[in-house]
Every structure is written in C-alpha cells, then in structure tokens.
Amino acid sequence: MIAHKRAGRVSEIADFHVLQISNAARALAQQGHDVIRMEIGEPDFSTPKPVIAAAEAALRNSPLGYTCALGIPELREAISQFYASRFGVDVPADRVIVTGGSSAALLLVCALLFGRDDEVLVSDPSYPCNRQFIRTMEARAVGVPVGPESHYQLTAGLVEQHWTERTRAVLLTTPSNPTGSLIPQASLEKVAAAVRARNGALIVDEIYQGLVYDGPASTALSVTSDAFVINSFSKYFNMTGWRLGWMVVPDGAQKDIEKLAQNLFICPSALAQKAALACFTQETLEILEYRKSQFRSRRDLLIPSLRELGFRIPIVPGGGFYIYADSSELASDSQAFCADMLARTHVAFTPGIDFGSHRAREHVRFAYAAPYHKLEEAVERIELALRAAVHC
Amino acid sequence: MIAHKRAGRVSEIADFHVLQISNAARALAQQGHDVIRMEIGEPDFSTPKPVIAAAEAALRNSPLGYTCALGIPELREAISQFYASRFGVDVPADRVIVTGGSSAALLLVCALLFGRDDEVLVSDPSYPCNRQFIRTMEARAVGVPVGPESHYQLTAGLVEQHWTERTRAVLLTTPSNPTGSLIPQASLEKVAAAVRARNGALIVDEIYQGLVYDGPASTALSVTSDAFVINSFSKYFNMTGWRLGWMVVPDGAQKDIEKLAQNLFICPSALAQKAALACFTQETLEILEYRKSQFRSRRDLLIPSLRELGFRIPIVPGGGFYIYADSSELASDSQAFCADMLARTHVAFTPGIDFGSHRAREHVRFAYAAPYHKLEEAVERIELALRAAVHC
Numbered sequence: 034m035i036a037h038k039r040a041g042r043v044s045e046i047a048d049f050h051v052l053q054i055s056n057a058a059r060a061l062a063q064q065g066h067d068v069i070r071m072e073i074g075e076p077d078f079s080t081p082k083p084v085i086a087a088a089e090a091a092l093r094n095s096p097l098g099y100t101c102a103l104g105i106p107e108l109r110e111a112i113s114q115f116y117a118s119r120f121g122v123d124v125p126a127d128r129v130i131v132t133g134g135s136s137a138a139l140l141l142v143c144a145l146l147f148g149r150d151d152e153v154l155v156s157d158p159s160y161p162c163n164r165q166f167i168r169t170m171e172a173r174a175v176g177v178p179v180g181p182e183s184h185y186q187l188t189a190g191l192v193e194q195h196w197t198e199r200t201r202a203v204l205l206t207t208p209s210n211p212t213g214s215l216i217p218q219a220s221l222e223k224v225a226a227a228v229r230a231r232n233g234a235l236i237v238d239e240i241y242q243g244l245v246y247d248g249p250a251s252t253a254l255s256v257t258s259d260a261f262v263i264n265s266f267s268k269y270f271n272m273t274g275w276r277l278g279w280m281v282v283p284d285g286a287q288k289d290i291e292k293l294a295q296n297l298f299i300c301p302s303a304l305a306q307k308a309a310l311a312c313f314t315q316e317t318l319e320i321l322e323y324r325k326s327q328f329r330s331r332r333d334l335l336i337p338s339l340r341e342l343g344f345r346i347p348i349v350p351g352g353g354f355y356i357y358a359d360s361s362e363l364a365s366d367s368q369a370f371c372a373d374m375l376a377r378t379h380v381a382f383t384p385g386i387d388f389g390s391h392r393a394r395e396h397v398r399f400a401y402a403a404p405y406h407k408l409e410e411a412v413e414r415i416e417l418a419l420r421a422a423v424h425c
Numbered sequence: 426m427i428a429h430k431r432a433g434r435v436s437e438i439a440d441f442h443v444l445q446i447s448n449a450a451r452a453l454a455q456q457g458h459d460v461i462r463m464e465i466g467e468p469d470f471s472t473p474k475p476v477i478a479a480a481e482a483a484l485r486n487s488p489l490g491y492t493c494a495l496g497i498p499e500l501r502e503a504i505s506q507f508y509a510s511r512f513g514v515d516v517p518a519d520r521v522i523v524t525g526g527s528s529a530a531l532l533l534v535c536a537l538l539f540g541r542d543d544e545v546l547v548s549d550p551s552y553p554c555n556r557q558f559i560r561t562m563e564a565r566a567v568g569v570p571v572g573p574e575s576h577y578q579l580t581a582g583l584v585e586q587h588w589t590e591r592t593r594a595v596l597l598t599t600p601s602n603p604t605g606s607l608i609p610q611a612s613l614e615k616v617a618a619a620v621r622a623r624n625g626a627l628i629v630d631e632i633y634q635g636l637v638y639d640g641p642a643s644t645a646l647s648v649t650s651d652a653f654v655i656n657s658f659s660k661y662f663n664m665t666g667w668r669l670g671w672m673v674v675p676d677g678a679q680k681d682i683e684k685l686a687q688n689l690f691i692c693p694s695a696l697a698q699k700a701a702l703a704c705f706t707q708e709t710l711e712i713l714e715y716r717k718s719q720f721r722s723r724r725d726l727l728i729p730s731l732r733e734l735g736f737r738i739p740i741v742p743g744g745g746f747y748i749y750a751d752s753s754e755l756a757s758d759s760q761a762f763c764a765d766m767l768a769r770t771h772v773a774f775t776p777g778i779d780f781g782s783h784r785a786r787e788h789v790r791f792a793y794a795a796p797y798h799k800l801e802e803a804v805e806r807i808e809l810a811l812r813a814a815v816h817c
Contacts, residue, residue, distance in 0.1 A: 046684060133690075287434050299554075302697065
C-alpha cells in the first residue's frame with residue numbers, strides 16, 4: 034500500500050461516469066445478453082484498408098525508430114495540403130504538429146499556455162477530459178452554461194461576460210461532444226475577436242471535423258490564424274487505437290511546442306504516422322465519405338424516433354455522432370434513468386453529469402456509433418420499457 | 426503571431442543541447458560527410474522480426490480500437506510473468522500499467538504525486554526530461570550532485586541530507602542515463618527505507634533494465650513493492666518508435682492512475698501492445714540477448730580506448746549504452762569541445778550540460794548505439810584530432 038500524499042489535482046479530476054455504464058454493459062454482454070452500446074465515443078468502423086496496407090508496407094520497409102518530435106515531414110505536408118484541398122485554407126506545414134492523439138495535443142497546448150490559477154472558459158456541457166488537461170497544469174476550467182439558443186456553444190457575449198483578469202483562453206469544441214452541434218462561422222469570428230481583444234488564446238477542438246451532415250466541413254483556420262486548432266485521426270479517419278492526432282499552432286509557437294513535445298513525448302508513433310499518410314488518398318477519402326453518409330442516416334433515424342419517445346432535442350445536431358437529449362419529461366434524474374434503462378433494455382447511453390453540471394441531470398447523450406439496425410432495435414427496446422413504465 | 430502569455434514552466438524547461446549537436450550532425454551527413462552518431466539515446470538495432478510479425482498479424486486480424494486505459498490484459502499478464510521468470514519477483518498483473526512510452530508513465534506518476542512547489546530529489550547528472558515532467562506539474566526537481574564514489578547514484582545519506590519538508594519523492598534511474606552506472610541493490614534498499622521513513626514516494630526508472638553487462642539484470646521490485654517502477658519497450662526491446670512502455674505501481678495506486686490515464690491518454694497504441702506481446706517469447710529474447718552481447722563488446726572496446734585518449738572514466742558503467750567521460754584534461758569546456766570535435770572529426774557526442782550542472786562542463790556523454798567498426802573509427806578520428814591539437 035502506498036503511504037505518500039497524492040497531488041491535489043487527483044481528487045478534483047472526476048471519474049468518468051460513463052465507465053460505470055460501460056462496465057455494466059460489458060458485464061451484461063459477458064453474461065450473454067445482446068447489449069446495444071450507445072455510450073461510447075468510438076466509431077464502429079474499422080481502420081480503412083488503404084491505411085492498414087500502408088502500415089503493412091511500413092512494417093516491411095521502414096525504420097520504426099524515433100521520428101522528429103513534431104512528426105514526419107511528409108505527414109505534416111500531407112495535412113497542410115488537406116487543409117488547402119478540402120477547406121481552401123493555407124496552413125503551412127511548419128505550423129502543423131503531429132501528436133500522440135489529440136490527447137497529447139491538448140496536453141501540449143495546456144502545458145504551453147496555462148499555469149497556476151489561470152482560468153479557461155469552456156462550455157457546460159462539454160467533453161470532460163478537456164477540463165482535466167487544464168486542471169493538470171494547475172489551472173482551472175470555468176464552465177459557462179450554454180443551451181440550444183447558442184447551439185450549445187460559447188458566444189462572444191458569453192466570453193465577454195465571463196472573462197476575468199485570470200482568464201487566459203477559451204476552449205471550443207465544434208462539432209461538440211456531447212451535443213453534436215457546431216458553432217456558426219460568424220459566431221466563431223466574433224469569439225475569436227473577443228479573445229484576441231483580451232490578449233487571450235483561442236483553442237478550437239475540431240476532432241469531429243470531417244463528420245458534419247448538413248453542409249461542407251469547415252475549420253476555424255478559415256477565420257483566424259492565431260488559434261490553436263486540435264484534430265485527430267481517431268474519429269473521421271477511424272484510427273482510434275492508433276493514438277494519432279495533430280494540431281495547428283499560431284506562427285511563433287512552434288519552438289516552444291517542440292521543446293515541450295521533445296521532453297514530454299519524444300515523438301508520436303512512427304508506424305501510425307506512416308500509416309496515416311494513406312488517410313489523404315482519394316481511395317481512403319471515398320471510404321470515409323461513404324461512412325459519413327452512414328452516420329448521417331443513423332442521425333436521421335434517431336432524431337425523430339427519440340423525439341417520439343419523449344426526449345426533447347431542440348436543435349438537430351449537425352455533426353459528430355452524438356445526440357444530447359433532454360430526458361426531463363421521462364425521468365427526474367438522468368443518471369438513475371441511464372442505469373435503469375441499461376438494466377431493463379440492455380441499451381447503454383451516458384448520463385449528462387459526465388459533461389458538466391448545467392442541467393446535467395436532465396440530459397443524456399446517445400452515441401450513434403453502432404449499425405443502423407441496432408439503433409432501430411435500441412429505439413424499440415426503449416419504447417417498450419417506457420410504455421411499461423407508464424402502465425404500471 | 427501569438428500575443429498571449431506562455432506559462433511560467435515554458436521558459437524554465439531547458440532546450441536539449443544535444444539537439445544542436447544532432448542537427449549539426451545531420452546537416453554534415455546531408456552534405457555527404459560520414460558522420461558517426463554517438464550523441465543519440467536510441468539503439469541502432471531494428472525492431473526484432475517476431476515483433477514485426479506479431480504486428481502484421483494484428484493488422485490482419487485484430488480490431489485496433491481503443492483498449493483499456495491501463496493496457497490489454499494479455500500484455501499486463503505477460504509483463505507480470507516476465508518479472509517472475511527473469512527476476513524471480515512476484516508482480517501481480519493488476520499492478521502493471523501499460524503506457525504510451527515511459528514518457529507517459531512518468532507523466533502519470535508525476536501527475537499523481539506532485540503539486541505546487543513540491544520537491545523531488547534527483548541525481549545530478551541525470552536524464553533531463555525526467556526533471557521536466559516534475560516541472561510540468563508545478564513541482565521542482567532538486568539536483569543532488571553525485572560522482573563515481575556513489576556510482577553516480579543517490580544514496581540514503583544524500584537523501585537524508587537533502588530531504589526538506591517540501592520533499593515528496595526520490596527519482597532514481599538505474600542503469601543511469603548519462604552515466605550507465607547502476608545503483609547497488611544494498612544501497613537501493615537503504616534509499617527505499619529512508620524514503621519510506623519520510624512518507625515519501627520512490628520512483629525508479631528502469632528503462633535500461635535489460636542492458637546490464639556484468640551480472641544478471643535486476644529490479645527495484647525485488648527490494649520494495651511500494652516503489653513506482655518505470656520501464657520501456659524502447660531500449661532493451663528495440664521498439665523506440667512504437668512509443669510503448671509500462672510501469673509497476675504500488676498496490677492502491679491503480680485506481681487513481683487509471684482515472685488519470687483515461688483522461689490524459691485514453692489508452693496506449695493498440696497495435697504496439699499486440700506487437701509487444703511477442704517481446705517475451707524465447708525467440709525474441711534470444712535475439713535481444715545477442716544484441717546485448719554486442720552492446721557489451723562495444724562498451725569493452727570504448728572504455729580502454731577513451732581512457733587512452735585522455736578521458737577519465739573512474740568506474741566502468743555496468744549498463745545502458747552510455748559512457749560519461751570526464752573530458753577536463755582535454756578541454757576546459759565540454760560544450761565547445763563537442764562542437765569542435767564534431768566539426769573536425771564528424772563524430773557527434775553530447776556535452777554534460779544536458780544532464781545537470783554539477784561538473785557538467787567537465788563531462789561528455791558517449792552513446793554506443795552504433796556498430797563496433799564505427800566506434801573503432803570514431804576513436805581513431807578523435808585520436809588524430811587530439812594529436813593535431815597538441816602539435817599546433
């Protein structure tokens with residue numbers, strides 16, 4: 034047994050409640066039950082074949098030693114070109130930094146920017162890990178309540194209202210986890226201007242960037258070149274377990290990020306980087322766009338179905354693979370509701386308390402990273418359970 | 426250009442001076458010069474074939490999604506069995522935590538243990554990154570000067586002498602980088618007792634564990650079960666670019682580490698974990714032991730040769746692939762000496778200032794991660810340059 038003190042941050046970093054649901058779901062599955070997993074933020078699609086083939090070739094032919102701390106030049110160049118071809122925005126390769134997942138990118142940005150008692154504005158609800166990177170650096174994430182009226186995103190007005198002398202930055206996620214909603218480009222421009230006027234930093238988490246359904250994908254880099262923009266090969270590119278991501282940093286930040294990356298990570302996985310080069314080929318992008326269309330079908334199935342069941346979904350989420358649904362007409366406490374539904378229907382989804390405190394007990398998050406027919410069945414099971422509840 | 430403040434830690438985290446040497450070495454090589462690289466801490470051996478084959482099989486057959494945050498159970502079990510078979514020590518698999526390189530392990534341990542103004546005793550000289558993990562958590566590494574009289578390692582006496590009310594832990598590296606020297610097990614026992622008596626934590630970095638030349642490899646876990654023991658697949662197992670490591674934590678620390686790992690990393694690379702399962706087969710271990718014998722031959726070539734050139738090497742380093750040599754009879758400033766030798770001989774090695782401040786300008790580090798005949802040639806070139814210097 035350990036006798037020594039733990040750092041203060043440890044008790045402040047919350048457990049993932051979703052893991053209780055996940056563990057219970059796994060246990061039910063192991064008992065032989067047909068569990069439908071809608072609680073996890075992982076695409077159900079496997080890594081695209083051309084990426085696997087590139088990894089096989091790298092295993093045969095490449096040295097797999099340490100790479101440059103900021104990533105192999107070919108991959109940084111490929112990402113730069115992807116910004117040009119897909120988004121029409123000029124991002125020089127030397128501002129592209131490859132990382133061990135977006136996790137490592139967020140850790141580097143937070144290590145660069147945040148010290149003791151600094152404050153960072155984030156939306157409530159938002160993805161919990163992002164707050165923990167901030168807390169790890171002895172700074173503090175300040176949750177700003179948001180709702181459907183602002184697409185569950187921060188606005189310039191909210192930034193101005195909550196900015197204090199301790200505030201150093203704003204962290205946005207678009208498309209958002211857990212709400213799937215996007216910040217409109219016009220609103221993003223205003224947020225960027227408000228942050229810039231306060232000499233703050235803007236961090237935009239775009240890890241669900243490719244997964245948008247009602248128009249072309251966009252990037253904050255079209256609006257501002259002095260944001261830190263986080264991205265990932267996990268979600269759109271279906272490479273979760275490879276642990277590879279990237280970020281684009283403002284000109285001038287590369288040297289400090291390089292120093293931190295050398296010290297804290299040495300480099301990202303050599304093999305994952307070589308494999309990821311195949312992400313940007315026509316062949317892979319066609320696979321990914323087809324998969325995106327499947328995500329859209331799932332969303333378009335679930336939104337009306339869940340609404341019919343009594344969940345309130347005030348705005349249609351434009352991206353990601355999440356639906357943040359108001360469950361208050363069905364249950365007073367969404368955490369108990371999730372546990373109850375899992376036990377009775379074997380459908381797993383996530384209580385709102387994982388994502389903040391603002392109306393958290395009135396919301397649940399559904400992830401639609403499961404096949405269409407499974408989602409149909411999930412809706413059916415929930416419907417039956419809700420009817421049974423009404424009748425008894 | 427970025428306008429915002431950087432965190433205080435950024436200016437305090439030092440640049441790697443070795444990178445200046447490395448960049449200069451690479452530039453010379455690109456100009457067509459035959460540069461002998463003795464400045465880098467990376468084995469020149471490629472990943473063993475059975476590990477590559479395991480990765481190929483995993484690419485064909487396995488899902489490569491997120492794994493458990495603490496690593497796949499099979500790998501944790503394999504590591505546990507390796508401690509039993511090779512070191513005769515019982516380490517339950519649930520205390521083994523697989524990480525994205527030893528970098529991620531150190532980051533997790535430091536996040537767990539260290540907060541504002543906490544102090545951690547480390548030897549001077551020692552590996553610089555380890556100090557930066559501590560600084561990242563707003564704590565401070567306190568360098569304790571060590572020399573050949575204690576095998577360049579901390580002793581219980583030094584720990585007692587330098588312990589203050591702010592001290593939370595001692596961090597040892599054995600075999601050491603940059604000195605290659607080992608802490609004797611008897612001394613380690615005393616250090617562990619001194620730390621325990623002060624309710625401190627003991628962290629033992631064993632990333633060069635398998636690479637010892639004058640006896641069997643050992644582990645701190647034979648001496649104490651309440652240390653945090655860091656290890657890696659990079660050095661002995663020749664998997665640098667895969668970014669995979671592990672640590673063994675004291676019983677009771679698993680839950681907090683799991684929470685931190687989930688938040689900060691999600692999980693280590695799935696593919697690297699599946700590949701690493703092949704590290705512990707008889708076939709791979711035979712390859713690695715053969716390579717170890719080659720490292721030993723290189724060491725045994727270099728020690729007398731460098732001594733003959735005028736470098737002082739008071740004790741023969743028992744492990745790693747480093748020689749920390751006193752260059753004070755050859756040059757007054759080892760940093761200028763390294764730059765000069767690189768320019769004149771095209772042999773790259775590292776100035777002592779990368780590893781601390783105690784007698785740093787009187788020392789250089791040679792890494793013998795290059796083939797035997799290259800090392801012979803390096804010695805020859807340095808000899809010629811030194812002779813030329815004497816004669817002019």
